[in-house]
Amino acid sequence: MNERVIAVVTAGLTTPSSSRLLADQLSAAVADELSGRGITSRTETIEVRDHAHDLTNNLLTGFPSAELREVLETVESADALIVVSPTFSASYSGLFKMFFDVLDDQALAGKPVLLGATGGTERHSLVLDFALRPLFAYLKALPVPTGVYAASTDWGPNAAGLRPRITQAASELVAALHHETPTKADPFTNPTPFADLLNS
Amino acid sequence: MQFGVFSVGDVTEDPTTGVTLSEGERIKAMVAIALKAEEVGLDVFAQGEHHNPPFVPSSPTTQLGFIAAQTSKIILSTSTTLITTNDPVKIAEDYAMLQHLADGRVDLMMGRGNTGPVYPWFGQDIRNGIALAVENYALLRRLWREDVVDWEGKFRTPLQGFTATPRPLDDVPPFVWHGSIRSPEIAEQAAYYGDGFFHNNIFWPITHTKQMIELYRRRFEHYGHGAADQAIVGLGGQVFMRKNSQDAVREFRPYFDNAPVYGHGPSLEDFTRETPLTVGSPQEVIERTLSFREHFGDYQRQLFLIDHAGLPLKTVLEQLDILGEEVVPVLRKEFAALKPAHVPDAPTHASLKVAAERARALETIEEPAVVAEPTAEEPTR
Numbered sequence A: 001m002n003e004r005v006i007a008v009v010t011a012g013l014t015t016p017s018s019s020r021l022l023a024d025q026l027s028a029a030v031a032d033e034l035s036g037r038g039i040t041s042r043t044e045t046i047e048v049r050d051h052a053h054d055l056t057n058n059l060l061t062g063f064p065s066a067e068l069r070e071v072l073e074t075v076e077s078a079d080a081l082i083v084v085s086p087t088f089s090a091s092y093s094g095l096f097k098m099f100f101d102v103l104d105d106q107a108l109a110g111k112p113v114l115l116g117a118t119g120g121t122e123r124h125s126l127v128l129d130f131a132l133r134p135l136f137a138y139l140k141a142l143p144v145p146t147g148v149y150a151a152s153t154d155w156g157p158n159a160a161g162l163r164p165r166i167t168q169a170a171s172e173l174v175a176a177l178h179h180e181t182p183t184k185a186d187p188f189t190n191p192t193p194f195a196d197l198l199n200s
Numbered sequence B: 001m002q003f004g005v006f007s008v009g010d011v012t013e014d015p016t017t018g019v020t021l022s023e024g025e026r027i028k029a030m031v032a033i034a035l036k037a038e039e040v041g042l043d044v045f046a047q048g049e050h051h052n053p054p055f056v057p058s059s060p061t062t063q064l065g066f067i068a069a070q071t072s073k074i075i076l077s078t079s080t081t082l083i084t085t086n087d088p089v090k091i092a093e094d095y096a097m098l099q100h101l102a103d104g105r106v107d108l109m110m111g112r113g114n115t116g117p118v119y120p121w122f123g124q125d126i127r128n129g130i131a132l133a134v135e136n137y138a139l140l141r142r143l144w145r146e147d148v149v150d151w152e153g154k155f156r157t158p159l160q161g162f163t164a165t166p167r168p169l170d171d172v173p174p175f176v177w178h179g180s181i182r183s184p185e186i187a188e189q190a191a192y193y194g195d196g197f198f199h200n201n202i203f204w205p206i207t208h209t210k211q212m213i214e215l216y217r218r219r220f221e222h223y224g225h226g227a228a229d230q231a232i233v234g235l236g237g238q239v240f241m242r243k244n245s246q247d248a249v250r251e252f253r254p255y256f257d258n259a260p261v262y263g264h265g266p267s268l269e270d271f272t273r274e275t276p277l278t279v280g281s282p283q284e285v286i287e288r289t290l291s292f293r294e295h296f297g298d299y300q301r302q303l304f305l306i307d308h309a310g311l312p313l314k315t316v317l318e319q320l321d322i323l324g325e326e327v328v329p330v331l332r333k334e335f336a337a338l339k340p341a342h343v344p345d346a347p348t349h350a351s352l353k354v355a356a357e358r359a360r361a362l363e364t365i366e367e368p369a370v371v372a373e374p375t376a377e378e379p380t381r
Helices: A018-036 A048-061 A066-077 A094-102 A127-138 A159-176 A194-199 B023-039 B060-069 B088-101 B126-145 B184-193 B206-222 B245-257 B268-274 B282-296 B313-338 B349-366
Strands: A004-010 A041-047 A080-088 A112-119 A148-151 B002-007 B044-047 B075-078 B107-111 B149-151 B159-162 B175-179 B196-199 B233-235 B239-241 B278-280 B301-304
Touching: A004 A018, A004 A066, A018 A041, A018 A080, A018 A112, A018 A148, A018 A159, A041 A048, A041 A066, A048 A066, A048 A094, A080 A094, A080 A127, A080 A159, A112 A127, A112 A159, A127 A148, A148 A159, A194 B126, A194 B184, B002 B023, B002 B075, B002 B313, B023 B044, B023 B060, B023 B313, B044 B060, B044 B301, B060 B075, B060 B088, B088 B126, B126 B149, B126 B184, B175 B184, B184 B196, B184 B206, B196 B206, B196 B301, B206 B233, B206 B282, B233 B282, B239 B245, B239 B282, B239 B313, B245 B268, B245 B278, B268 B278, B278 B282, B282 B313
Parallel strands: A004 A041, A004 A080, A080 A112, A112 A148, B002 B044, B002 B301, B044 B075, B075 B107, B107 B175, B175 B196, B196 B233, B233 B301, B239 B278
Antiparallel strands: B149 B159
C-alpha cells in the first residue's frame, strides 16, 4: 500500500511544550499502529507558533504567504490529521483556531482527525468534546471517538493512565484511514456553464 | 494597449502628517487626478463606487460627468460599478447619459462589492451576490440593446414595455469589463458574453490572478468569441516610484504600514515579493509591469492604483508625472513590439461603432442568407 501521510498540527507556545509532547506521542502511536498493519507512513509536524505572524498576515490580507501556503497544502493533502491545542480560557487557544480559520473550510472534509488537548488541570478535559469536536464537525472532518486530553499530572504520577488512551485513539484513527476522502470539484477546471448560472 | 489609473476613493489619514482630507477635498482631489491623467497622456481614469465611509465616491456618474466636461481624450471608467446592489435600470440610464455627455468616452467595470452590510441597505443579501450579478447584468444588456423591454426576474419588479432613456450613444452600448478577484463564475460570465475581464491584481499572489485569467481566456474561446489569446484582459497594479529605489521605499513605507486592507500586516518587503505591488524606480515598475505579460499573456488594459492610503495629492500628481513621462511611453513601445497582430486592442466607442455599422451593413446585404448561431446571445462586438 502507498505511504500514508499524517499531518500533526500542534499549537503549544513554549519549548518544549506539553502539547508537542502529546503530539509526538500520538503520532508515534499512529505510526506504530500503521506499521503493525504493514503500512508505511510519514509524519509532517507543524508547530503553529512558527507561523503565527503569517497567520495574522493571512487574516489581514486574505492570502497566505508562500511558506504558509505550503503548510496549508500539507494539511490539506494529508491522509489524516492529529491536532493538539493547549487549553486557554476553557477552549482551544486563539492561535490554534487561527490556523483552522485560515485553512479553506472544505480542506478537511472527510479527513480523519485525532483530537488532542493539554491543560494545567484535568478539570478542563471536556474541552475536547465541547470545543474541538464542534470545530471539526463544522469543518466536515471525521474526528475519531476517542480524544486525548493530558493534564500536568499525566506527565508525572498518572503517565500510565495516558498510554491506553493514546493507543485507543491511534487505533481508531488508523481504522478511519480506510475511509475514502471525497474528491473535490475544481471550479477552475470545471466551471459551472453560464447557461446554468443564468437559469439557476 | 491602454494605460490608466484607478481610484478607490478612500479618505485615509496621511500617517506622516496626521492630515485627513475632508470628503469634499478628497472628491476634488480625485477630479484633479483624473485631469492630470489626461494631461500626462494616460488613456483611462476609473473610479470605484462605495456607499460606506471611509470612501467618498457613491455617485460615479456625477463625478465622471464633471470630469468629462473638463477632458477631451481620456476614457472614463469604473472600478467597479456595483451590479449587485444597483438597479440595472438605473445603471443603464446613468451610463447611457454619461456616454452622450462624454461623446462615448465611457466604459464600465462590473463588480459585486464585498462589504456585507451594504447589501441590505439596498434591499439585497450578499449571499445572492453571484445570482444578482448574473441576473442584473443580463437585464442591463437587454436595456441597452432593445428599445422596448418586457422582463421578469427574481430580484427586481418586472418591466412591461419599458424603454431605458436615453438610448446608448449611436446605439452602441458601452463596453463592459467584469472584475473579480476570485470568483470563477464572474470569469465565466465575462467569457460567455465576450466582454472584458479585469483582475485588480493588487492584493493577491500572481498564481491566483493567473488562475482567473486562464479560465476566462479558455471559456472566451469556448463561447466562440475568438481564440483564447484574443480575449480582452485588464489588470490592476499598485506602484510607488521615486528616481531612486531606496527613496521610494523610505517614503512609501509609512503609507504601506498603515494602509487600509493590508496595513499592520505583512512587511512591505514581503508584500512586494508576494503581490504585484512595486515600490521603486520607474525602471523597476517598467520591468515588473512587463513581467505581467509573461504570466497572463498579451493584455489590453493596465490600470495603476496610486492614490490611496492617505498619500497627499501633490505626491499622487508627481506619480502621474513619472508614469506619463518615464513609464508609460516605454511600456507602450515594449508591449506594442511584443503583441502579435491578431491580438485586438480593447474595444472603444469608436471601434464598437464601426463594428456595429459593419454588422448592420452585412445584415442588409446578406439577409436572409446569414443564419444566426444557435446561441441565446447576440454577438457583443
